[in-house]
Amino acid sequence: MAPLTEDPNPVHDIDALLINQDPNNKTEENNNHPKDKSAVLLGREENSISKNQNQGGEREMASIHRSGSRPQLDLSKAAIQGNFEEKDPTILLPNQSDDISHLALDIGGSLIKLVYFSRHEGQPIDDKRKKTVKERLGISNGNRRSFPILGGRLHFVKFETTKINECLDFIYSKQLHHGGMDSRHWNAEAPANDSAVIKATGGGAYKFTDLFKERLGVSLDKEDEMNCLVAGANFLLKAIRHEAFTHMEGQKEFVQIDHNDLFPYLLVNIGSGVSMIKVDGDGKFQRVSGTNVGGGTYWGLGRLLTKCKSFDELLELSQRGDNRTIDMLVGDIYGGMDYSKIGLSASTIASSFGKAISDNKELEDYRPEDISLSLLRMISYNIGQIAYLNALRFGLKRIFFGGFFIRGHAYTMDTISFAVHFWSKGDAQAMFLRHEGFLGALGAFMSYEKHGLDDLMVHQLVERFPMGAPYTGGKIHGPPLGDLNEKASSKISWMEKFVLRGTEITAPVPMAPPPGTTGLGGFEVPSSKGGTLRSDASALNIGVLHLVPTLEVFPLLADPKTYEPNTIDLADHNELEYWFTVLSAHLPDLVDKAVASEGGTDDAKRRGDAFACAFSAHLARFMLFPIEKELSINVTTLAKRTTLTVGFIKFSHFYMNGSDTRLKLIEEPAAYGKLGLANLLELREECLREFQFHDAYRSIKQRENEASLAVLPDLLVELDSMSEETRLLTLIEGVLAANIFDWGSRACVELYHKGTIIEIYRMSRDKMQRPWRVDDFDLFKERMLGSREKKPQPHKRALLFVDNSGADIVLGMLPLARELLRRGTEVVLVANSLPALNDVTAMELPDIVAEAAKHCDILRRAAEAGGLLVDAMINPSDGSKENSSSVPLMVVENGCGSPCIDLRQVSSELAAAAKDADLIILEGMGRALHTNFNAWFKCDALKFCESRLQIFAFDTSYNIKNIGLQLAMVKNQRLAEKLIKGNIYDCVCRYEPANLL
C-alpha cells in the first residue's frame, strides 16, 4: 500500500471510531454521517484506501495550510502499519491512531509532563461471529452511559521545560493538539470554529499560553494545580492495582490500598518545590505545607556544583558517591563515637556539607559523585522530615510521595523512607507512586469533562510496557521520542535508531556487583543505608495504560479481592532466574519464527532485531550480569548476528551456549510493578506486537491445524464406536495426550506432513495410564454419566478455555466439546483475543470449527446454532435459526493476548458467557497451572454450578522449545515437584464439583 498522507481532519476519524466502537449507536450515527457509514462497512483495507482517496483534496490543502514544511513521521508510519494491518484484526485506522486523543499537560518549572489518550485499538465490531455471540449472550455495550466509553491507551511522556520546543514538536508531530476538547463530539455546545483547547496545569500553563497559541494554535485551559495533583493521585490510587509501594533499604513492597480506607492521606508532591497536601476525599483537600527545598534545589545546586548537563546525569552520579567526604557525620564531631545518648549513630549526618568548610579543599577537589549524593541526602531527608511532621500534625496515617524529583530512584526513596521512619520511630511509612511524576498531568487529563474515566474500574486498565517504556519512563524522553523530531524518517529507520540506541540504553544496566556476592547462592540485598550504596539501575518503568472498557472481572471468581492469577511468583529469585533463562534461550528462535512469519524480508529482519533488543532490555531490567570478561570474548564469536546490539548478544550468547554462567539477580521486577509469570509472558507478546509481529506462529499454527483436521474424521469414528464410559475416558486421555506434545518442534511438524499424527496421538493417548498424578476422573465421570439408576442432568453451559493450535484444539478439545454438545450442554470455546505463541485465537476458531463441522453433524448443527458457520447462514440475526435442533457451540475471546490468563481482566463477552455456565474446563499449563492453579471459583447454588475441570499434562511446555530437553525436563520436574509432588509428563485431571467447595 502506498504511504498515506496523514489525515488532516481528525473529526472524521472520530466519527468512524465512534461508530465502530459502539454498535448500539450505529444507526443514529450513520444517519447523521452517511459518508462514514460507507467507510465503516467497507473492509479495513478498503476503508483506509477509500479514506485516502476521499481526502486527497483535503490532504493537499493541509500541506499548504501547514506553514512548517517538516514532513510528518506519521506518513510513513501509516504506510508500514497499513502493510501489517491485515494481519491484525484490531487495528482499524492505523494512520490516524494518535490523532484521536486527549492531551493534558503539566508544565512545571523543570519538566513538562504530557498525558495523552489514544483510542488506538478499535475492535472491528462488524465481525459477524461477535455480533452473533453478542446477541445470543445478550451483551450490550454503552447502555450504561449516554456516550460510549472508548477503549484506548494512556501515554506518559515528559520533556525538560527548557526544551519546550521539543515538546511542541512532539505534540505537533503526533497531532495531539487536535485532541483536546474536540468540539463536535465532546462538547456539542462549543462553536465549530473554536480552536482546540488543551487542559494544562502547572505554572507554565500560564507562562507558555502564548507560545502554545502561536505554535500550535491551541488555547491552554488552565486547571488548578492542586486540584490536578489530587485528582491524579486519587485516580492512580483507585484505578491501578499496586500503584503504591513502600521502599525500605532497597526493598520495594507493593501495597494494596483499600479504596474505602484511602482517605485522609498526605500527598507530598516533590517538583521544583514541594507541596504537602492533606487529601480528605475526591476534590476535598488542603495544602497544609510545603518547602522550597525540592527537586529544583537539587538540580539547581547540583548543576552549579557538578556541571552535570541533566537532572538524570546528576542522579546517576549520586549512585557512585560517598557523602562522607562532604557531610559532617556525628562520628566526625565525636571522634568516631556514637552520640548514643540522643539516639544518633556515628554515621548520622550532623551537618550536610559540613566538611566542605575545610580550608584546603576547593570545589574541584571534591568528587561530583560525592557532592550529588550529599545533596540528594540532604534534600530527601529534609522533605521526609517535614512531611512526617505535617502528617503527625493532622493525624494522617499514610504519606504518599510523588512528583518528578523521585523518579523511581531507589536511593531517594530510601532516604525519604528512612527519614520518615526515623522521625516517626517506625510509626509512619513513606509510600511512593509508580506514576509519581505524572500526578498533575493526569489530573489535568481527568478534568476533561467527558473522558469517561471517572468511574473507571481497576479491571479495565492494563498496563503495558512498549519498547520505549524502559526509557521514556525513566529518562527524559527516550530514544524513540527523541527521534520524532527528525526529518521524515520511516518507521524502519526509526527502529534502526532504536537498535543503535539500545546499546547505550542497556549499557548502564550491568554494573559491577557489590563485593562479596558470588553466584546464585550469594544473592543479597545490599543495604543502601549508611555508607554503602547499592548499584541501582534506577527508575521504575512507567508503561502505557491501556484502557479497555470491555474488560470485566470474571464473574465466577469466588473472591476477586484475594484472587492471584500467578501460581509462580517471580519475586522468588529462583523462579525468576529460571524463567529468565527460558525466555532468553527461546529468544533467537522466536525472532527467527517472527521474521519468517513476515516473509523473511529485510524489513522483517530489522524489526526482528529491534524486537530482540527491546525485549532483552526489558529482561535486563530484572537481571544483572556480573561477568564482563567473558562478555568481550563472546561478542566476537557471535558476530554473525551483526546487526544486533551488544546488549542482545550478551543475552543470547550465554544461554545459547548452555554456559554455566551464574546470574546475579537484582530485585528489579519491582520496576514493573508487581510482576508475575503471566505478566512476563504477556510482556513478550506485547513486545512482539509492538514491532509489528502480529502472529509469529501463524504459518506453523496453520500447518498444524490442517494436519490435525485431516485426521479428525478418523478419530471421531473411533470415538463413536466406543461405549459411553470408555469414550469419556478416551476423550480426557485425548486432551492430555494432545496437550502433552510440543507440536511446534520440527520433528512434530514433520510428522504432520507424513500424516502419521493420529498414530502419535493414539500412542501418546495410550500412555496416559491412570491413575494420574491428580486423578479426579471418577468423580467427573459420575457427574457426567451418573450411576445406573439415576441419569444426571446435563450441564447447562460449559466454558472450555482452550490452549494450543493443532492437535490440542482439534484432536483434544473439539472432541470433548462435541461430547458435551451431544449431551445437551451448551459449549463456549474461550480463546485468546490476540495471538500468543501457538495458542489458538478466537479469530481462528470459527474456521477450524467450520472445517471440522464438514465431517460431523453434531458440530455442524451446534456451530450453526452458535452462529459460527457464517457462510451457511442467510441471515445471522434471523430468529428462526434460534430454534435449531442443537444446543449452540460458541466462541468467545478471553480479552487477552498472553499464554496465561488473569481472570480479573476478561472480555465482557466472556463475562457474559460465564453467567449461565456451570462447568469450567481449563486446559493447558499456561491457564491451568502457571496461572489459576490455586484459583477458586464461585458456585452459585441456584445454577448448580460445578466449579472446574482442570486438565493438563506437564509437558515440555511452549516456552522451552529450543532449550535442550534436559534442562526443560529438569526444570519442569522442579515445577512438577513443587506444585503436585509429581514428575515430568505427569498428568493432572482435577475436578472440583461445586458441592465440595
Add this chain to the structure above:
Amino acid sequence: MDVRDAGFQGNLDADQSESQISHLALDIGGSLIKLVYFSRNKDSPIDNNKDSKDSVIEGRLNFSNFETSKINDCLEFILSKKLHLGGFRCHEAPDGDKILIKATGGGAYKFADLIKEKLGVSIEKEEEMDCLVAGANFLLKAVHQEAFTYMDGRKEFVHIDHNDLYPYLLVNIGSGVSMIKVDGDGKFERISGTSVGGGTFWGLGRLLTNCKSFDELLELSHQGNNRVIDMLVGDIYGGLDYSKIGLSSTTIASSFGKAISDNRELEDYKPEDIARSLLRMISNNIGQISYLNALRFGLKRIFFGGFFIRSHAFTMDTISVAVNFWSKGEAKAMFLRHEGFLGALGAFMSYEKCGRDDSMAHQSVQRYPVCKPIVGDKICYPLNGDLNDNGSLECSVYAV
C-alpha cells in the same frame, strides 16, 4: 557565681595581664570553637573579708570564638592570655593533671589530646545538651534583655517572666541543628534536629563562592539578591500570585530552582546572590522545622541560638518570617544575644557543680545576677548585624 577557693585565688599572680582572669570553658563544635572566660575587673580586688562567709568578685564574662580548623590559633590565644590556668584544681589528681578545663561539643573529645599536649591541662567533658540548656536557662533568667524578636529589621526585646519560662523550644544552630524541648533546669529532651545548618551554609557557600570565611560569606549575602537564583512563585506563574494557596509571587517556590538554566554556569552567578539564596534556604528551613516541632509539643516560645545566626539581621529576619509564615502569625521566633555561646556558657556554669552542692550554687547565681550587659573591651555590641558580637558581660562572681 561560685568559684572554688583554692583554684581561683591561686591564679592571682602578679604577672597576669591587666584583667584578672579566671575560669575558662570551651565549646568545641564542628565549625567553631567558642570560649567563655571570666576576667576580674582590675579595680575590684578580692574582698575576702567583707563577709565572713562569701565574697563577691566583680568582673566580666568574655566571649571569643575561633574556627575549629584554626584550633592552633585558639590555643595560642588561650596561652597568651593564660586562660588555661583558669580551670579548677583537682587535688586528688596527679600533679600534671591538676588543672581541668570544662569543655563541651564534639571537639572536646576529639581535641582532648591536643589540648593536653599544648596547654598541659585536661579537658573535663560536659554533656553538650546539658550545657546548651544550662546556658540558655542562665541567660534567659539572669540577663536582662537577652531575648528579642526580629522582624522587618526591627529588634524588640522581650521580657520573659521567669515563672513562665518553661516549657520552651531551644533551637541551637551550630554546624547542624538541634531542637530541644526545655521543661526546666536540667529537664529537657532533644526532640528533633536537622542536618541542614550552619555547616551546610558555610560548606556549600565555600564551594559555591570561594569565600574565605563564614563571616565573609554572611557579609556577601547581605548584598545579594536571591531572585536571580531562586525560582519564585511568580516565575512559575508568570508574575501572578498563586493566591489560592496563600503564596505570593515573591514566595520562593524552589531554592536554586533557577540555576537549572542551561545557559548559565556557576561563574555567571554573583557570589552575593548565591550566598543570599543559600542563607534564605537554610534559615527558612530551620524556621519551618522548628515551628512544626513547637506545634507538635504545644510550645509557645521558640528560642534560636547557636553560631549560625551571629546576630545577622537577615538570618534572623528569614527565620522569623518562616516561623511567622508557617504559624500564620501565631508563633514568634526569638533570639538570644549570646546565641553562639550557649554551650560554652553552660560548660562554664558547670564549674559550680564542682563546688558545693548544686542548690546552693544556683542560689548564689541567682542572688547575684548579672544585670547589665556592657560594651566589651574592644568590640561594640552589635545590634545591627555586626559580625563580631564578642561582647562581655559584667558580672559578679560569688566566691566562697
